[in-house]
Amino acid sequence: MLHTIDLRGRSHSTSDLLALVPRAAVDVGVASERAAELIDEVRRGGEEALLAQSERFDGVRPTALRVTAGEIAGAVESLEPAVRNALQETIRRVRLASEAQVPPATVTELAPGASIRQRWQPMGRVGLYVPGGKAVYPSSVVMNVVPAQVAGVGSIALVSPPQREHGGRVHPTVLGAAGLLGVDEVYAMGGAGAIGALAYGVPGIGLAPVQLVTGPGNVFVAAAKRLVRGRTGIDSEAGPTDILVIADDSADARWVAADLISQAEHDELAAAVLVTDAPAFAEAVLAEVERQASATTHRERVAAALGGEQSAIVIVDDLEQAAAFSDAFGPEHLEIQTRDNESVLARIENAGAIFLGAYSPVSLGDYAAGSNHVLPTGGQARFSAGLNAASFLRSQQVVEYDREALSGVADAIAALSAAEVLPAHGDAVRARFS
Incomplete structure (x- = not known):
């Protein structure tokens, strides 16, 4: 064996x-051509293209792509007590561990009147993919949503493939997990088309583009994430x-x-x-x-x-x-x-x-x-990390110098700008002292 x-x-x-x-x-590259076609279908056809793709690949045509608030609330109510308790405990533990992943804001004083503030700015809007093929993954809802919430993301869209056994709806346990976490924007869509929908948006159903797409999926999902990178951020090609x-x-x-x-x-x-x-x-x-x-x-x-x-x-x-x-x-x-x-x-x-x-x-x-179970696969751990709260943050440096502090480095800036034959850089500093 x-x-x-x-x-x-x-x-x-x-x-x-x-x-x-x-x-x-x-080979993710082998699936790229087909994934590109599916993304393009969604960009041109919007809701109708997504419905057609669901019918083709999931064997069911959802009555609607956007899940209603009532359906999410009903899914929470229908959770088996043991599953609900397990999800709540998992949420608690992942939240505690994720809170430790948020870097602190710091200020570095380089000289009197010269400082750099290091701040971590959360994404404004993210899209989270929860697979639904060979198994049901309410745990992946927790692993995607909790670090995003801990990071301070204000807008979360969650997508998961429609289930033929549930009449084209998102699996009720996945919906229940989303409801427990307060996620109210959920769509019944999957595969490469869903990744394209998150990246480019679908105005007809009120789906606005996101800044980051996270979550595992099949080879076509991985290929789609590679293709939309640049239009939006991704966590990895899981x-x-x-x-x-x-x-x-x-x-x-x-x-x-x-x-x-x-x-x-x-x-x-x-x-x-x-x-x-x-x-x-x-x-x-x-x-x-x-x-x-x-x-x-x-x-x-x-x-x-x-x-x-x-x-x-x-x-x-x-x-x-x-x-x-x-x-x-x-x-x-x-x-x-x-x-x-x-x-x-x-x-x-x-x-x-x-x-x-x-x-x-x-x-x-x-x-x-x-811990988080959305992790780099296929050897990608050699150069990347698993999903965590910092994945939803952007590092920003805020530079603040006063007149005397700028004066202290004016000659250095002039020397380097001359060495790089970019004299206007040095002139921009000199102008403040002429």
């Missing part, structure tokens, strides 16, 4: 490891989920296997990777994976994910090599289950979120840890 990559007995450069990491054959577990023989093979399967059930292209320095432990995990996978609900999906080229067991000489491989992989979710977790953690640079110890599984982060 899981193939093996044996790295023992050899030293590997970063380039070597990058070439060795298992990846699904997903693709199939992945998990990498660094474990030694002190870990419980049953638990590690369960964690690998938990992410494999998301999608046939999900990646599940174990990196260990203990070959016997690797065999035990493989046996457990095969046993547990055959009994899980989505066994066909799990088997496809674990049997794909993107999933593997990697055997290394030691945990130092394990950390180096993990950094090359750049996991969305990294679990560390070893005798000395802190020493392994100290070697890690690249990961979307890190789950330390046997009692911190990725499932915890997917729901109730308080």
Whole structure:
């Protein structure tokens, strides 16, 4: 089921490891042409184009794209008590953790009368995408909405695909989560067309363009986000989920296997990777994976994910090599289950979120840890971070000098402007003292 990559007995450069990491054959660029067509349809056809796309791709034509306030309120009322309580507790925890992500305003005094104020300005309006394909994701409503609210975003539009099983409406649990958070602008639309609608707006239904689009989706959603970048901001091009577990023989093979399967059930292209320095432990995990996978609900999906080229067991000489491989992989979710977790953690640079110890599984982060589960996938953790309150903020510097302070740097400005052959820059300063 899981193939093996044996790295023992050899030293590997970063380039070597990058070439060795298992990846699904997903190319966002391949979907770009089709995504561009769908976005263009929405720009030209507005509401009618979105309805037609829903009928084509979701198998249902919504009676209306904009969800009414009454429907949202009804969805809140119909939430099962256990689900409602779980959502409220998740909201509380994510809000607390997100509040710690808001940078403080600061003032730097460079000289008497010379200061730079650092401020963080929230986006005025954002669009949040909640997928609705193989599963229902009310937790993604929480993960998108809460950091935006904590950052101070004043206007939030939420989109989610219409569900054929619910008569073309947004899934009621997703609506209920939105209602609990006070989100009252919700649209039944999905895919690349929905991303285009958020970026360019749809005047016919009162959907104004947004400044930032966040949230995961399929390859067409990822392609659409790439295409609208520049017209609006995006968080990342989120693709199939992945998990990498660094474990030694002190870990419980049953638990590690369960964690690998938990992410494999998301999608046939999900990646599940174990990196260990203990070959016997690797065999035990493989046996457990095969046993547990055959009994899980989505066994066909799990088997496809674990049997794909993107999933593997990697055997290394030691945990130092394990950390180096993990950094090359750049996991969305990294679990560390070893005798000395802190020493392994100290070697890690690249990961979307890190789950330390046997009692911190990725499932915890997917729901109730308080951390955010909208994370960089496909190795993007090597250069980007997960969604957080700061994602909805723009860093701005406010420069304020008085006459004496400007005088103190006038000669430096004149010298540099002359060196760059931009004399009008220096002249703009001299004019204030002539």
